[in-house]
Amino acid sequence: MYNPFKIAIALCLLAVSVTAYGQEKVPLDAFASNPTFSGAKLSPSGEKIGFLTEKDNQTVMIALDTTSGESVLIPKFGDAELFDFFWANDEVLLLQYLLSHNQRYFGESVRETRSISYDLTNGKFEWLGAPQKEMGSNEHIMWGETVLHLLPDEPEQILMQFDEHNLGKPSVFKVNVRTGKRNRVKPGRRGIYSWFADFDGNIRYGYGSRNSTGSWVDSDEVAVIVEKNGSLTDITEMDWFKAHDDWFEYHAIEGFTENPDIIYISAPNKYDSNSIYTFNFRTGEIVDTVFEREDIGPGGFLRHPDTGNIIGVYYTADVTEYLYFDEEYAKLQRSLSAALKSQNVRISGKARHKELYLIYASTPTNPGDYYLYNRDTGQLQYIAPTHDGIYPEDMAPVKRINYKARDGQKIPAYLTLPQGRDKNLPTIILPHGGPYARDTMNWDYWAQFYANRGYAVIQPNFRGSTGYGKSFYEAGRKQWGGLMQDDVTDATYWMIENGYSDPDRICILGGSYGGYASLFAPIKEPDLYKCAVSINGVADIPMMRREDIRDFSKDNWIQDVGLEGHEPEFVSPYHRANEVNIPILLIAAVNDGRVPYDQSTRMHKKLKSLGKDSTYIEMADGDHWLMTKAAKTTMLTETEKFLEKHIGH
Numbered sequence: 040m041y042n043p044f045k046i047a048i049a050l051c052l053l054a055v056s057v058t059a060y061g062q063e064k065v066p067l068d069a070f071a072s073n074p075t076f077s078g079a080k081l082s083p084s085g086e087k088i089g090f091l092t093e094k095d096n097q098t099v100m101i102a103l104d105t106t107s108g109e110s111v112l113i114p115k116f117g118d119a120e121l122f123d124f125f126w127a128n129d130e131v132l133l134l135q136y137l138l139s140h141n142q143r144y145f146g147e148s149v150r151e152t153r154s155i156s157y158d159l160t161n162g163k164f165e166w167l168g169a170p171q172k173e174m175g176s177n178e179h180i181m182w183g184e185t186v187l188h189l190l191p192d193e194p195e196q197i198l199m200q201f202d203e204h205n206l207g208k209p210s211v212f213k214v215n216v217r218t219g220k221r222n223r224v225k226p227g228r229r230g231i232y233s234w235f236a237d238f239d240g241n242i243r244y245g246y247g248s249r250n251s252t253g254s255w256v257d258s259d260e261v262a263v264i265v266e267k268n269g270s271l272t273d274i275t276e277m278d279w280f281k282a283h284d285d286w287f288e289y290h291a292i293e294g295f296t297e298n299p300d301i302i303y304i305s306a307p308n309k310y311d312s313n314s315i316y317t318f319n320f321r322t323g324e325i326v327d328t329v330f331e332r333e334d335i336g337p338g339g340f341l342r343h344p345d346t347g348n349i350i351g352v353y354y355t356a357d358v359t360e361y362l363y364f365d366e367e368y369a370k371l372q373r374s375l376s377a378a379l380k381s382q383n384v385r386i387s388g389k390a391r392h393k394e395l396y397l398i399y400a401s402t403p404t405n406p407g408d409y410y411l412y413n414r415d416t417g418q419l420q421y422i423a424p425t426h427d428g429i430y431p432e433d434m435a436p437v438k439r440i441n442y443k444a445r446d447g448q449k450i451p452a453y454l455t456l457p458q459g460r461d462k463n464l465p466t467i468i469l470p471h472g473g474p475y476a477r478d479t480m481n482w483d484y485w486a487q488f489y490a491n492r493g494y495a496v497i498q499p500n501f502r503g504s505t506g507y508g509k510s511f512y513e514a515g516r517k518q519w520g521g522l523m524q525d526d527v528t529d530a531t532y533w534m535i536e537n538g539y540s541d542p543d544r545i546c547i548l549g550g551s552y553g554g555y556a557s558l559f560a561p562i563k564e565p566d567l568y569k570c571a572v573s574i575n576g577v578a579d580i581p582m583m584r585r586e587d588i589r590d591f592s593k594d595n596w597i598q599d600v601g602l603e604g605h606e607p608e609f610v611s612p613y614h615r616a617n618e619v620n621i622p623i624l625l626i627a628a629v630n631d632g633r634v635p636y637d638q639s640t641r642m643h644k645k646l647k648s649l650g651k652d653s654t655y656i657e658m659a660d661g662d663h664w665l666m667t668k669a670a671k672t673t674m675l676t677e678t679e680k681f682l683e684k685h686i687g688h
Contacts, residue, residue, distance in 0.1 A: 067679070069428030070488040071671035073098075076423040079409050080344065081397040082126045083194070085390025088397065088422070089124055089132060090409075096660070096667050100124055100134065102159060105411070113157055116164060125186070127216040128194035132157045133167075133186065152184045154199065156216045165219040168201050187211065188240040191345040191391065198224070198242075200234050207232065211242050228271070230261045237295040238348050244302070244320075245271075246292065260287040264320065279323025290318075293340060294349040301326055303349055305337060311508035312336035315352055329364055330354070335506060341368075344388045353385075355506060357439050357453075357480040358403060361385045371396065375412065378419060397422075404434035406482040429482075435490035437480050442499075442533040444526050448514075451507065452499040452530055453478055455486040456539070464495040465686045466540035468560075468568075470527045472551030474515060477504040488675055493688060495539050501526035517603040519552075519580065520559050520610030527556055528564055544686035548572035548678065551634060551663065558612035558642070561621045570685040572624045572678055575631050575663050578642035579613035586635065616645045622652040624681045626674055633663035654681065 072093070079090040088103045098121050100113040119136035127133045136153040156165045168184045188198040195215055202209040208227030211234050215221070224242065225234060231245040245263045262274040274280055293303040293315070300321050308314040314331035318324070330337055330352045341351035341361060351363035360383055363369040368386055375384045379400045387409070388397035394414035401407035407425040412418070437455045444450050457464065467489050471478045478498040486496045500507065501523045503515015515523045527547070534540040547557045547568050554576015561568055577583050577600075584597055584607060601607045608614040623646060627639035639655060646653035656677045661670020 063433055065433050065491050066428065067675050070484045071668055071675055072427065073668055074425045075427045076409060077425050078123065079387055079397060080126060081388030081390060082129045083391040084129045085393055085395040087129060089126065093668065096669060111159060116155055119153055125189060127156065127197060130159050131216045133197065133216060154184055154186055158217060165217065167199060167214045167219050169219050187234060188236040189345060189347055190240045198236055198240055235295065237299045238297045243295065243299050274320060277323065311510050330362060345391060355479050358383055359481055401482065402431065403437040403480045403482060405431040434487050439480060442530060444529045450499055450501060450526050452497055453480055455490045455496040457490050457493050462538050463541045464539060465493065465544040466495045466534055468527060468531050468545065468547040469496055469498045470501065470549045470553040470556040471498060472553050474503045474523060474552040475505055475512065477506045492679060497530050497534055499527055499530035516599045517601060519601055520563065521602045524556060524559060524563055531567055544569060546570040546572065546682055546686050550574035551576060559610065562612060562615050562618045565620055568621055570622045572681065573639065574626045574674055575628060575634050577634055578638045580607040580611035583638065613642050613645055617649055619646060619651050622685055624654045626656045626658065626677060628658040628661040628670060630660055631663045
């Protein structure tokens with residue numbers, strides 16, 4: 040029987056080495072390992088904890104009995120990838136999978152969500168979608184399989200939406216979690232492709248689009264209120280909407296409050312970001328502002344463990360923080376934050392009929408720990424760390440800094456320094472991927488690994504990064520090799536000017552877009568860097584544009600790839616490879632579904648043909664995001680060797 044607590048946590052049991060400057064060298068395996076205890080959720084009785092871990096290079100789920108200590112490893116479900124789960128009741132789990140599936144309807148392989156129940160009493164799986172076969176075909180047809188409400192008062196049932204025959208009008212069903220039997224509670228309606236349930240699990244709202252051709256592209260929105268008698272009221276025909284017929288362009292409906300006529304929406308604010316409001320869709324009036332900050336927008340929503348209803352919001356200024364709208368949860372969080380000083384506390388679960396809570400707490404030097412908190416007794420019981428072998432006392436300090444770009448714009452960044460050292464260090468410039476993403480101060484295995492090996496690491500949130508307002512984000516559009524690249528360069532000069540970096544020992548390293556920025560850096564700044572590393576990075580921009588634009592889902596993104604006012608070749612590392620004058624390391628996963636690995640292989644061959652110093656390392660798996668331990672191990676091992684050779688001690 041699998042026992043997640045049979046792990047060696049005593050430092051004396053680990054093979055410990057020391058770096059050249061005296062800092063304890065944490066084993067590479069600790070950084071490369073995926074979480075051993077993550078995504079934990081408490082069962083309705085509070086007697087079991089479910090969590091995700093890794094086994095045989097795959098994400099699996101464990102159900103742990105907190106009283107006996109016994110645990111059950113949920114078996115694999117074919118080749119599907121597990122990404123989330125819920126407790127339907129104490130005996131049945133609802134597992135969320137991604138499955139690659141060939142469908143003649145699309146002419147290619149598609150990724151579909153699967154909702155599978157697993158009965159702990161008999162070990163039986165049940166596919167709750169139960170898709171029917173397309174007429175005249177052996178292929179299963181299913182689209183939009185979504186859990187809408189967990190119906191806590193009916194522990195054998197859940198509310199689901201799916202489109203049985205791929206007709207573009209999903210229906211809503213009440214589904215038995217043990218047998219998969221279902222009853223249609225809301226028939227599909229042409230144009231409605233998302234249904235919303237209110238706090239009590241009643242379908243109250245539908246959203247979609249329409250036009251004369253039936254296409255969803257460039258069509259008008261349609262939104263309906265589902266009345267108590269089942270009839271539909273068209274919101275777009277209401278007087279308030281007619282006065283603001285572009286309302287859906289700027290507002291997003293997120294979920295219901297306890298009042299079925301009042302919803303949560305996100306919408307632009309005066310600070311060039313978004314706020315969260317409560318909104319009455321009968322009157323078209325904002326009721327209250329529940330989240331608004333001048334410096335940051337919302338990141339997502341906190342949901343009740345029983346129902347999935349919205350009870351708060353999370354956001355990231357530097358680290359991820361949690362704000363509860365629900366007064367009881369807010370009060371509990373305040374008391375737990377006081378007890379777990381200097382940690383960010385999230386309430387991950389609650390027993391249905393007792394004051395027992397599952398708590399997650401983290402810091403920039405700690406990827407996270409789980410606790411059980413009994414509110415009646417005041418007892419806080421430690422459960423497990425998310426990452427085995429990572430100890431906060433061994434991690435490097437992280438701080439937020441701001442530097443000025445050459446045009447005076449303030450650029451936020453995160454600086455991670457080896458313990459006890461802050462001057463004249465070998466340095467890694469680490470631009471993030473995306474590029475429309477951001478780095479944070481949350482625990483980062485890349486930055487912490489390299490800092491543990493003695494390198495200063497700076498992670499600039501260059502223009503184009505999300506989280507700093509619309510203007511900051513849009514300033515990076517069509518600026519590949521331009522403004523975004525200059526912001527990264529200016530971070531490098533800031534490190535030198537402030538004495539953190541040895542100017543003769545600086546390497547630029549990144550993945551995805553960060554890999555592109557690393558490859559273009561020595562072309563634009565030929566005397567600044569001593570080496571560059573690209574991991575699953577874009578190298579040939581014209582080729583990327585040609586291939587990516589064929590996929591309609593990526594069309595909008597690819598239009599921004601390049602530099603405004605220039606041909607794609609001008610900012611394409613592959614086309615300017617003759618200008619590269621430093622050693623290059625290219626690492627790519629053959630199953631990368633976002634940036635084809637031949638972007639790296641072709642760049643390597645081009646560099647070698649020009650007599651350049653290039654090394655290519657191929658990973659058999661891991662996809663674009665290095666999802667497997669094997670991929671992480673390869674990446675960290677090869678970059679450690681490369682960095683030591685070119686800018687090491």
